[in-house]
Amino acid sequence: MLIHEAFDLTLKRYRIGGRAIAQVAGASESLVSQFRRGKTGVTDEMLDKLLNGMQQIAPGSRKYFCSLVAGEPMGIKNLEDVVEAISEEEIPELLMAIARRWRTTDNKILQVS
Numbered sequence: 001m002l003i004h005e006a007f008d009l010t011l012k013r014y015r016i017g018g019r020a021i022a023q024v025a026g027a028s029e030s031l032v033s034q035f036r037r038g039k040t041g042v043t044d045e046m047l048d049k050l051l052n053g054m055q056q057i058a059p060g061s062r063k064y065f066c067s068l069v070a071g072e073p074m075g076i077k078n079l080e081d082v083v084e085a086i087s088e089e090e091i092p093e094l095l096m097a098i099a100r101r102w103r104t105t106d107n108k109i110l111q112v113s
């Protein structure tokens with residue numbers, strides 16, 4: 001899999017918008033869009049900024065990206081395995097990712113009748 005394809009699939013899987021990743025990485029939205037579509041390449045430095053930004057927005061996304069590039073896509077594990085696999089430093093990031101996801105979904109589960 002090509003790097004730009006893995007990047008695009010990762011952004012889609014983790015629901016990371018082009019505008020968000022551009023802002024966090026200090027890149028233009030145009031560059032992110034063109035890179036996602038394979039219309040332009042990025043420097044090693046810019047790729048590093050994009051991957052760090054991706055990880056900041058959605059913890060675990062960088063690892064998923066790398067697994068795609070390596071040709072060994074990560075499967076979805078059960079939640080207990082995911083929680084056990086993360087480090088103590090990653091727990092706050094995981095909770096923030098859950099909160100961001102929660103805000104973007106229809107939260108009927110906890111609505112009181």
